[in-house]
């Protein structure tokens with residue numbers, strides 16, 4: 001005999017059954033991704049208790065529970081994007097060049113696009129907005145913003161990372177491209193060292209800031225002592241003759257994770273946020289993705305004159321790098337204080 005439950009009743013029942021906090025959003029997620037059936041009744045969603053029991057005993061169900069055991073009950077499983085295959089998380093341009101430390105496009109899309117769900121209850125950005133990623137890496141935020149009809153500005157301390165990003169978001173005429181490629185190769189060095197480009201971009205940014213302010217940021221900053229971003233593409237610096245700015249990297253691996261490194265990390269990220277504020281609209285939304293194991297972001301928010309208004313905790317399961325070990329990370333939502 002089946003017993004039908006509302007979403008709220010199902011979350012209460014599941015919390016008791018699993019002895020873990022199961023929120024109504026968790027139950028909605030299971031319906032949304034077809035893990036359990038939705039039984040409609042006059043517009044009210046009902047769930048068969050047997051379906052829930054079957055799910056929690058299944059491979060996917062036990063996986064979710066195990067992860068929550070490891071990473072905490074507040075883990076938001078809907079942000080695991082575990083239903084996406086690797087070919088989707090590296091879709092079209094995203095696999096253009098190896099890059100250690102990128103986030104998946106689906107995460108960016110989720111926060112940038114116009115959908116709402118039980119968990120994301122408001123739309124943060126609209127087509128035509130300007131999105132900034134001050135740590136744009138290989139350009140994931142920029143590509144996704146462009147796809148959604150948004151303008152995007154990217155900044156990165158590493159010239160090679162900036163090159164990867166620019167290649168991904170430029171518009172191409174493929175016939176012309178063929179002809180131009182030889183010319184570009186010859187003039188690339190000259191072009192990169194041409195300081196007029198930098199002057200032009202600074203002017204452009206100043207002009208843009210006057211015409212239209214930036215709606216917000218979606219970024220995954222470097223973290224303390226995890227990756228040497230220049231070193232990972234050392235060969236490219238040799239090949240192209242780019243200047244290296246290792247000393248200006250925030251939180252590089254070579255500086256470690258000690259107190260001094262953490263303080264310098266806090267300083268670095270705070271400086272970036274304070275620099276950017278004048279270009280942002282008053283009611284900006286700043287989203288920073290970080291596995292903040294040293295709990296540095298409350299301090300960074302305070303020093304940047306911002307407040308953390310929301311924390312979205314997601315498991316990181318689909319990793320494109322060789323190291324497949326999973327962990328959780330938080331998407332901090334910050335607003336003006």
Ligand SMILES: C[S@@+](CC[C@H](N)C(=O)[O-])C[C@H]1O[C@@H](n2cnc3c(N)ncnc32)[C@H](O)[C@@H]1O
Nearest residue numbers: 102103135137138139140156157222229249250
């Ligand atoms: C976690 S990665 C960003 C990855 C990006 N979200 C993606 O999907 O490609 C952090 C980036 O911050 C850059 N970075 C480090 N220190 C910086 C600084 N002082 N200013 C600007 N960018 C910096 C690194 O070069 C790296 O590309």
